[in-house]
Amino acid sequence: MSPPLIVRTLTVCCGREVLGFIHELGRKRFSASLPSGREVPGLFSSSSDAAQAIDDARKAEPSNQLLTEKFKGKM
Secondary structure (H helix, E strand, O other), X not given: OOOOOOOEEEEEEEOOEEEEEEEEEEOOEEEEEOOOOOEEEXXXXXXXXXXXXXXXXXXXXXXXXXXXXHHHHHO
16 A cells, blocks of 8 residues: 655744654645654644644654753743
8 A cells, every 4th residue: 555645744843953754645634753853743734733742752762851851940
């Protein structure tokens, strides 16, 4: 089975930092990926669900653990 056709891609940013990409697959189906190229598992029914999955995946990456802890201390 071939991969789904991507209709359009949205870039998720915070300031100048690219957080990830949301790929619209048509008919209210979305997938997500990180700038590293890693796909976020699952298909989503809305772009906001895909954005939340990107946020969760970024928090789970080992390279972001120290950064997350640093910001927790400032809040």
